[in-house]
Amino acid sequence: MRALAAALFFLLLGGSARAERLIVSVSNHRVTVTPNYSGEELVLFGSVEKDAATPADRTAYDLVVTVMGPRADMVTRRKERTFGIWINTDYRQFLQVPSYLALFANRPFDRITSPEIARRQQIGLNNVLLTQRVGGDYADVVPNDAFRSAFIRLRTQRGLYREDASAVTFLTPTLFRTGIPLPAEVPIGTYEVEIKLFANGAFIGKTETAFEIVKVGFEQFVANTARQNGLVYGLVTAAMALMTGWMASIVFRKD
Amino acid sequence: MQLYLPIADLPVNVFLVLAMGAAVGFVSGMFGIGGGFLMTPLLIFIGITPAVAVASVASHIAASSFSGALTYWRRRAIDPALASVLLCGGVTGTALGVWTFTQLRALGQLDLMIALSYVVLLTTVGSLMFSEGLRALMRTRRGAVPPRRTHNWIHGLPLKMRFKRSKIYLSVIPVVIIGIVIGFIGAVMGIGGGFILVPIMIYILRVPTSTVVGTSMVLTLVTMLFATMLHAVTNHLVDAVLALILMVGGVTGAQFGARAGQKIRGEQLRLLLGLLILSVGVRFAVELVIRPEDLFTIRELGVSG
Numbered sequence: 001m002r003a004l005a006a007a008l009f010f011l012l013l014g015g016s017a018r019a020e021r022l023i024v025s026v027s028n029h030r031v032t033v034t035p036n037y038s039g040e041e042l043v044l045f046g047s048v049e050k051d052a053a054t055p056a057d058r059t060a061y062d063l064v065v066t067v068m069g070p071r072a073d074m075v076t077r078r079k080e081r082t083f084g085i086w087i088n089t090d091y092r093q094f095l096q097v098p099s100y101l102a103l104f105a106n107r108p109f110d111r112i113t114s115p116e117i118a119r120r121q122q123i124g125l126n127n128v129l130l131t132q133r134v135g136g137d138y139a140d141v142v143p144n145d146a147f148r149s150a151f152i153r154l155r156t157q158r159g160l161y162r163e164d165a166s167a168v169t170f171l172t173p174t175l176f177r178t179g180i181p182l183p184a185e186v187p188i189g190t191y192e193v194e195i196k197l198f199a200n201g202a203f204i205g206k207t208e209t210a211f212e213i214v215k216v217g218f219e220q221f222v223a224n225t226a227r228q229n230g231l232v233y234g235l236v237t238a239a240m241a242l243m244t245g246w247m248a249s250i251v252f253r254k255d
Numbered sequence: 256m257q258l259y260l261p262i263a264d265l266p267v268n269v270f271l272v273l274a275m276g277a278a279v280g281f282v283s284g285m286f287g288i289g290g291g292f293l294m295t296p297l298l299i300f301i302g303i304t305p306a307v308a309v310a311s312v313a314s315h316i317a318a319s320s321f322s323g324a325l326t327y328w329r330r331r332a333i334d335p336a337l338a339s340v341l342l343c344g345g346v347t348g349t350a351l352g353v354w355t356f357t358q359l360r361a362l363g364q365l366d367l368m369i370a371l372s373y374v375v376l377l378t379t380v381g382s383l384m385f386s387e388g389l390r391a392l393m394r395t396r397r398g399a400v401p402p403r404r405t406h407n408w409i410h411g412l413p414l415k416m417r418f419k420r421s422k423i424y425l426s427v428i429p430v431v432i433i434g435i436v437i438g439f440i441g442a443v444m445g446i447g448g449g450f451i452l453v454p455i456m457i458y459i460l461r462v463p464t465s466t467v468v469g470t471s472m473v474l475t476l477v478t479m480l481f482a483t484m485l486h487a488v489t490n491h492l493v494d495a496v497l498a499l500i501l502m503v504g505g506v507t508g509a510q511f512g513a514r515a516g517q518k519i520r521g522e523q524l525r526l527l528l529g530l531l532i533l534s535v536g537v538r539f540a541v542e543l544v545i546r547p548e549d550l551f552t553i554r555e556l557g558v559s560g
Contacts (some may be wrong), residue, residue, distance in 0.1 A: 005472075005476070024526035036257065036259075037259075040263040062556065064267070071262075072555050073555075074553055074554065074555050075553070075554050076551055076552070076553050076555075077361065077551065077552050078550055079364050079547055079549055079550045079551075079552075079556070080548075080550075084544060085367075085369055085371075085543040085544055086543060086544075086546065086547050086550075087364075088363050088364060088367065091363060099555065102509070107324055113549070124281070138311065143396055145522070147551070151551070151553060152548075153551075154529050154549070154551060154552075154553050155553070171320050184266070185264065217259075220261065221259040221328070222261040222262070222495055222496060223261035223262060226262055226491050226495075227488065229487040230487050230489070230491055231484075231487070231488050233487050233491075233493070233495070234483055234484040234485075234486075234487030234488055235484070236491065236495070237314050237316065237483055237487060237495045237498060238317065238480045238483050238484055238500060240314070240498070241314045241315070241317040241318040241321065241479075241480065241494065241500075241502060242317070242318070242321050242431075243482075244318040244321075244322075244502040244503065244506060245317070245318040245319065245320070245321030245322035245323075245324075245325070245502075245506065246321065246322065246325065247506075248318075248319075248322040248506035248507070248509075249325040252322075252506075252510040
């Protein structure tokens with residue numbers, strides 16, 4: 001559905017002449033997470049293709065790569081001291097925010113483009129849209145909001161949110177690469193990658209690609225069963241408990 | 256050897272968890288208790304969320320109490336009538352407990368409630384047991400006879416029933432109520448409740464020591480099996496891989512614990528157990544009072560799309 005919308009969007013845009021074309025590819029479109037997976041790094045390659053419409057003075061490009069994991073609702077809670085003990089008092093709900101979010105660029109975000117364009121194009125963790133439910137309203141708040149910054153800080157600590165303004169390297173003036181680190185506790189699902197191209201501070205185009213993270217093996221089977229067939233899972237666990245107890249009483253029987 | 260726990264969603268060292276299971280099993284075998292009140296805090300301590308710890312420990316306790324109950328059954332040390340009356344209350348209490356657990360989790364206050372109930376319950380039971388053990392120890396030192404047991408108000412209640420194997424004649428009302436209470440706190444706190452149930456049955460219901468442990472194990476077994484089922488169906492929090500490692504460690508440790516326990520005198524055993532329970536309670540209290548490292552926490556409400 002989303003892919004269809006994106007395709008339509010590009011068709012509509014297709015009318016206007018585009019000077020540069022971005023061609024990208026990730027090293028692996030399907031990452032399998034096995035039980036002993038301890039994180040890995042994907043590599044994104046790409047090149048900027050110029051055509052006849054490209055102004056001759058345009059030589060230096062800037063790139064911002066945004067990787068977004070599957071979206072989820074999350075709650076951030078704050079503890080406060082009440083009656084001498086620390087209790088969760090206030091909370092904010094973040095709606096459909098990416099479970100993994102990485103922003104990479106070839107040089108600091110504030111030198112790539114102006115603050116207004118950065119905000120519009122969601123460049124940098126401070127500018128990414130993180131919708132909160134505040135009472136009955138849905139809105140993003142100022143970047144220095146306590147809940148928003150705590151949310152980003154905690155996700156960053158777990159390696160799930162990151163920004164790195166030196167991760168994109170240009171191998172030639174038009175050929176670039178960047179690594180996408182995926183930590184051990186990476187959420188499974190479809191990851192969208194957005195590559196935005198800038199020149200002289202102006203946004204001149206973008207392209208998208210995607211990859212998928214799937215977990216395989218016994219652990220994933222257990223997790224799926226627990227979520228989808230709670231009753232069967234409970235019965236099997238209960239039976240396992242009884243078997244273990246019974247075996248122990250046989251093995252250690254003192255006769 | 257690292258193993259990834261599917262529900263707890265974190266990698267753990269198998270041998271560490273196995274050793275924890277064995278250590279708790281040793282203590283539980285020594286004192287004749289389930290050990291849930293030690294296991295759940297230990298799991299929380301190694302980073303497993305309280306919710307998953309509580310739900311997974313339920314199945315671990317079911318395993319250890321089943322192996323215990325089988326042994327007591329062979330020795331005819333279980334009172335089936337008393338156990339069934341207790342179970343009527345126990346099953347109701349467990350259902351109530353799991354329901355409360357789900358509600359608290361939605362409110363974001365589950366971790367606090369688990370910690371608070373640990374503080375209240377463990378410090379109370381711990382100090383009572385400790386002081387009782389101390390008094391008993393003093394009495395034996397002085398060579399005094401223990402006070403004679405008398406009937407209390409509990410024995411004046413209506414709906415009396417004869418429990419043949421325990422040789423007591425007792426109203427079913429307090430028995431059912433005790434069952435409900437134990438089932439409830441078991442489901443919310445991830446404990447079997449044996450360490451509370453046994454003293455209550457001895458001191459309040461006057462159940463003879465010959466059937467008390469076996470009968471309490473039957474209650475623990477059924478309520479914990481029921482709790483495992485309910486936690487699995489409603490909250491999807493039971494980590495079977497974690498539970499299996501704990502069970503294997505636990506039942507093995509319990510055998511050695513039981514042998515060690517026979518070498519220690521009853522009063523000293525109660526004194527030690529009281530001290531152990533008290534210290535777990537105090538540890539939880541300290542945790543609540545000191546300023547947490549991070550005031551903010553995040554919980555994911557399920558991935559969609």
